[in-house]
Amino acid sequence: MTTINRRALLGTAAAATTLPISALRAQQAQTLRLGVLTDMSGPYRDPTGPGSAICTQQAVMEFAQRLGVQAEVIQADHQNRPDVGANIARQWYDQGVDVVVDVPTSSVALAISQIAREKNKLFLNSGAASSDLTGPACSPNTVHWTYDTYMLAKGTGDALARAGGDTWFFITADYAFGHALQRDTTTFVERAGGRVLGAARYPFPATTDFSSYMVQAQASRAKVLALANAGTDTANCIKQAREFGLTRNMQIAGLLMSFMEVHSLGLETAQGLLLTESFYWDSNDRTRAFSQRVQPRMPNRAMPAQVQAGCYGATVHYLKAAAAMGAAAAKADARAVVERMKAMPTDDDAFGEGRVRPDGRKIHPTMLYRVKQPRESRGTWDYYNLVATNPAEEAFRPMAEGNCPLVRG
Amino acid sequence: MAAPGGFEGTDFRQERPVFMGFTSTQLIAFGVMCAVLLIAPFFLYPVFLMKVLCFALFACAFNLLIGYVGLLSFGHAAYFGMGGYLAGHAAKVWGLTPELSILIGGAVGAVLGLVIGWIAIRRQGIYFAMITLAFAQMVYFFCVQAPFTGGEDGIQSIPRGNLFGVIPLGSDMSMYWVTAVIFLLGFLFIHRAIHSPFGMVLKSVRENEPRATSLGYRTDDYKLVAFVLSAALAGVAGGLKSIVFGIATLTDVFWTMSGEVVLMSLVGGLGTIFGPVVGAAVIITMQNYLAEFGAWVTVIQGAIFVLCVLAFRRGIVGEIGNWLRVRL
Numbered sequence: 001m002t003t004i005n006r007r008a009l010l011g012t013a014a015a016a017t018t019l020p021i022s023a024l025r026a027q028q029a030q031t032l033r034l035g036v037l038t039d040m041s042g043p044y045r046d047p048t049g050p051g052s053a054i055c056t057q058q059a060v061m062e063f064a065q066r067l068g069v070q071a072e073v074i075q076a077d078h079q080n081r082p083d084v085g086a087n088i089a090r091q092w093y094d095q096g097v098d099v100v101v102d103v104p105t106s107s108v109a110l111a112i113s114q115i116a117r118e119k120n121k122l123f124l125n126s127g128a129a130s131s132d133l134t135g136p137a138c139s140p141n142t143v144h145w146t147y148d149t150y151m152l153a154k155g156t157g158d159a160l161a162r163a164g165g166d167t168w169f170f171i172t173a174d175y176a177f178g179h180a181l182q183r184d185t186t187t188f189v190e191r192a193g194g195r196v197l198g199a200a201r202y203p204f205p206a207t208t209d210f211s212s213y214m215v216q217a218q219a220s221r222a223k224v225l226a227l228a229n230a231g232t233d234t235a236n237c238i239k240q241a242r243e244f245g246l247t248r249n250m251q252i253a254g255l256l257m258s259f260m261e262v263h264s265l266g267l268e269t270a271q272g273l274l275l276t277e278s279f280y281w282d283s284n285d286r287t288r289a290f291s292q293r294v295q296p297r298m299p300n301r302a303m304p305a306q307v308q309a310g311c312y313g314a315t316v317h318y319l320k321a322a323a324a325m326g327a328a329a330a331k332a333d334a335r336a337v338v339e340r341m342k343a344m345p346t347d348d349d350a351f352g353e354g355r356v357r358p359d360g361r362k363i364h365p366t367m368l369y370r371v372k373q374p375r376e377s378r379g380t381w382d383y384y385n386l387v388a389t390n391p392a393e394e395a396f397r398p399m400a401e402g403n404c405p406l407v408r409g
Numbered sequence: 410m411a412a413p414g415g416f417e418g419t420d421f422r423q424e425r426p427v428f429m430g431f432t433s434t435q436l437i438a439f440g441v442m443c444a445v446l447l448i449a450p451f452f453l454y455p456v457f458l459m460k461v462l463c464f465a466l467f468a469c470a471f472n473l474l475i476g477y478v479g480l481l482s483f484g485h486a487a488y489f490g491m492g493g494y495l496a497g498h499a500a501k502v503w504g505l506t507p508e509l510s511i512l513i514g515g516a517v518g519a520v521l522g523l524v525i526g527w528i529a530i531r532r533q534g535i536y537f538a539m540i541t542l543a544f545a546q547m548v549y550f551f552c553v554q555a556p557f558t559g560g561e562d563g564i565q566s567i568p569r570g571n572l573f574g575v576i577p578l579g580s581d582m583s584m585y586w587v588t589a590v591i592f593l594l595g596f597l598f599i600h601r602a603i604h605s606p607f608g609m610v611l612k613s614v615r616e617n618e619p620r621a622t623s624l625g626y627r628t629d630d631y632k633l634v635a636f637v638l639s640a641a642l643a644g645v646a647g648g649l650k651s652i653v654f655g656i657a658t659l660t661d662v663f664w665t666m667s668g669e670v671v672l673m674s675l676v677g678g679l680g681t682i683f684g685p686v687v688g689a690a691v692i693i694t695m696q697n698y699l700a701e702f703g704a705w706v707t708v709i710q711g712a713i714f715v716l717c718v719l720a721f722r723r724g725i726v727g728e729i730g731n732w733l734r735v736r737l
Contacts, residue, residue: 079706082563082658083650084696090456107562111656114566130562137565175553176560204553 146310155276468685484545490662492644518644526636563658678724
C-alpha cells in the first residue's frame with residue numbers, strides 16, 4: 001500500500017484548483033451577466049417576478065449560442081423598496097453584473113437608472129411605468145422597453161374618447177402617480193373632444209372601501225369610469241363597481257390594468273373592461289410561438305404578460321448588440337452598447353419589428369383590448385378582443401415633448 | 410415594560426470604569442469594534458457596511474430611549490425618515506455640503522422629537538407607544554403628499570458632494586470612512602450621555618419613576634431631553650443614509666421601519682451599548698444576503714424574533730454579557 005504524503009497531497013490539490021480557476025476567470029471575463037431585479041414577493045409578483053426571470057433566461061437560451069456569446073442570468077427580489085433595490089443593483093454592478101433587467105416600481109427604477117449611469121452599466125427597464133425614465137430623468141445607459149404612463153393614458157384615453165366615450169369620471173389614488181395618470185389621460189380625452197365631469201380622490205394607501213366614490217361616479221352620469229390607480233386598488237374598484245351595478249351603464253377603463261390582473265379577477269368580474277397593452281400572447285403567429293415556447297417553464301404554466309415579454313425582447317436586442325460589438329467591448333462600455341442598440345432595428349417574436357429612440361424609449365404598436373365575456377372565451381388565458389391598434393410612431397410620447405436632456409440638441 | 414438590563418438573577422461583577430466611563434471589558438469590546446470597522450471594508454462590500462453603520466446608529470439612538478429610559482417608542486421611523494428627506498433635500502436642492510445636510514437631518518429629528526415627545530411622555534407604556542406610532546403615521550402621510558418628498562418616487566439622485574466642500578465623497582471608500590467616523594461619534598456620544606449624571610437620572614426613571622420624582626428630579630424634563638436626543642440621532646442616521654445611498658424614500662418613514670429598529674435592538678440586546686450595533690449587523694446581513702429568497706426574509710426575521718423572545722431574552726450581546734458576568 002502506498003502511503004500518501006500529506007503535504008504533497010495538499011500541494012497538488014491546491015495546484016489542481018488554481019488551474020481551472022484561472023481558465024474559468026478568463027472565460028468569465030467574457031460572460032455577459034444579466035441580473036433580473038424584480039418583485040418576487042409583493043403585489044407585482046404575478047405580472048413580473050419569476051416570469052420575468054424565466055423570459056430573460058429564455059432569450060439567453062435561444063440567442064446566446066446562436067450569436068456566439070456567453071451569458072448568464074441571476075435574479076433577486078427588491079421587495080418594492082428603493083433602498084433595497086438600489087443596494088442590490090449597486091452591489092451587482094460593482095461585482096461584474098453588466099445589465100439589470102425588469103425592475104417594476106418606478107421609484108426603484110429611477111434609483112437604478114441613476115446608478116447605472118454613474119457606473120456606466122446598462123439598465124433594461126421593462127416593469128416600471130414612469131415616463132420620466134425617458135423624460136427629464138432619461139439616461140444614456142437606460143432603455144425603456146414595454147410601456148409607460150403616457151402610452152397607457154394615450155392608448156385608453158384617446159381611443160375611448162374617439163369611440164364615443166366622451167364624458168369621463170375618475171377615481172384617483174391621491175398621490176403623485178395617481179394625479180399624473182389622471183392629468184395625462186385628461187389631456188387626451190379633451191384633445192379628442194371629450195369632457196371630464198369630475199374626479200374622486202381617495203386616500204392612498206389603505207383605502208379598501210370605495211363605495212362612496214362609486215356613488216359619486218354613478219351620480220356624475222359620465223359614460224366612462226376611469227381608474228387612475230394600480231394593483232389591488234384597481235381590482236377592488238372593479239369588483240365594487242360591479243357590485244354597485246355601474247357596469248350596466250358605464251364603461252370601466254383601468255388605466256394601469258394588465259393581463260395578470262384580469263386573470264386573477266376572473267372573466268366574470270372583469271368582462272367588458274378596456275385596457276391598453278403592448279403585448280398579448282394571442283396577437284399573431286410570432287407571439288403565439290414565443291408564448292408556447294416559454295409557457296412550460298412559467299410559474300403555474302401561465303402565458304407571459306407584457307412586462308415579462310418585454311424582458312425577453314429587451315434581452316434579445318441587448319444580446320444582438322453585444323454580439324455585434326464583441327463581448328469584451330460590450331462589458332467595458334455600456335453606453336456604447338446602448339448606442340448600438342439605438343442604431344440597430346429591433347426584431348423579436350414578442351414585439352415584432354421596432355426601434356429604440358435616442359431618448360431610450362423602445363417603440364412598438366400598442367393595442368386597446370376589451371376583456372371577453374366568459375362565454376366568448378375559449379379557455380384559460382383567452383381573455384381579450386382587440387378594439388384598436390395604435391401605430392408605433394403615435395403610441396408613445398413624441399421625443400420633443402419629453403424634456404429629455406439627451407435629445408434637446 | 411420590563412426594565413431592560415434589570416433582569417432578575419443578573420449578578421454582575423463589581424466593575425469600575427477605567428477609561429471614559431468604559432469598564433475594562435467594554436473597552437476591549439470597543440477595541441474589537443474599532444478594529445472591525447478598520448479592517449472590514451477591505452474584505453466586505455463597503456456600501457453594505459455603510460448600510461449596517463447607518464442602521465447601527467439608528468438602533469443605538471432607539472436603544473438610548475428604550476434601554477436607558479424604558480420608553481418604547483414605536484414611531485422612530487418618523488425621525489429617521491424625515492431626517493433623511495430633509496438631508497436629501499438640503500444636499501440636492503439647496504446644494505449644501507454633506508456634513509451640513511446630515512446636521513440638518515439631525516436638527517429635523519430633534520424638532521420633531523421635541524414636538525412629539527412633549528405630548529407623548531405624558532403617558533406611559535402602551536399609550537406612549539401608540540401616541541408615537543400615531544404621530545409617525547401622520548408624518549408618513551405628510552410625506553406621501555408633500556411635493557418636496559417626491560411622493561412614492563422619493564428624492565432621487567442626491568449627490569454625495571464634497572465633505573467640508575473640499576474632500577470628494579464619490580468613491581465608496583472615502584464615504585465609508587466618513588460614515589464610520591459619524592457612527593463612532595454618535596456611539597461615543599450616547600455612551601457619554603448614559604454614563605453622565607444625567608444618564609444616571611434616566612436609569613433611575615427607568616427603574617422607579619415615582620422614587621426619582623420624590624428625590625426632586627423633574628422626570629418629565631429628563632424624559633423629554635432623552636427623547637429629543639434619541640430623535641436627533643435617529644435624524645442624523647437617516648440623513649447619513651440618504652447621503653450614502655443617494656435616495657430618500659417612503660420606506661424610511663413607514664411604520665415597518667419603526668418595527669425593524671425595535672427588532673434590531675431586541676436581537677442585539679436592549680440596554681447594552683453594543684447590542685444595537687450587533688442587532689443591526691445581524692438584521693441587515695440577513696436582508697442583504699437572503700434577498701434572493703424573497704418573501705422568506707420576513708419569515709426568517711419573524712422566526713428569529715420569536716426565538717429571541719423565547720430563548721435569548723437579553724439579546725445576543727446581553728446573553729454574552731450575562732454568561733461572562735460582565736456589562737457590555
